[in-house]
Amino acid sequence: MTKKRSFEYNLMEIRKNNSFTEEYEIDCMDFRDSTSPLTKLKSATVYVNFHIDGNDVILSGKFSINATTICSRCGKEIDISMIENFEEVYSGEETVDIKDVISEAITLAEPIRVLCKDLSCNKVKI
């Protein structure tokens, strides 16, 4: 499956058609700077929906990401998944590039502190 590399949308066209919906995989390398170096994206699916509200075009999106990160306590690599919604409102624009919107949402979704499920790691040290 080809991954999406361009995130430009023609809002004129979307206004004409009243709405636009799309779902795709993104190339994780394009978003490697969206998280801290500890978290590495493995696969990511993005869903976007544009709809018209008066003079505004509303973008509602959602992503689902599989990633690896480092256990905050023992340093072991662990798998995590991040699912997050994002929204943006456009007023006068003719075209928009939503890469930054996706990137910021990924940054916000990255967990700050993750613990692995190892018994030895969950045990409270005395």
Ligand SMILES: [Zn+2]
């Ligand atoms: Zn651990």
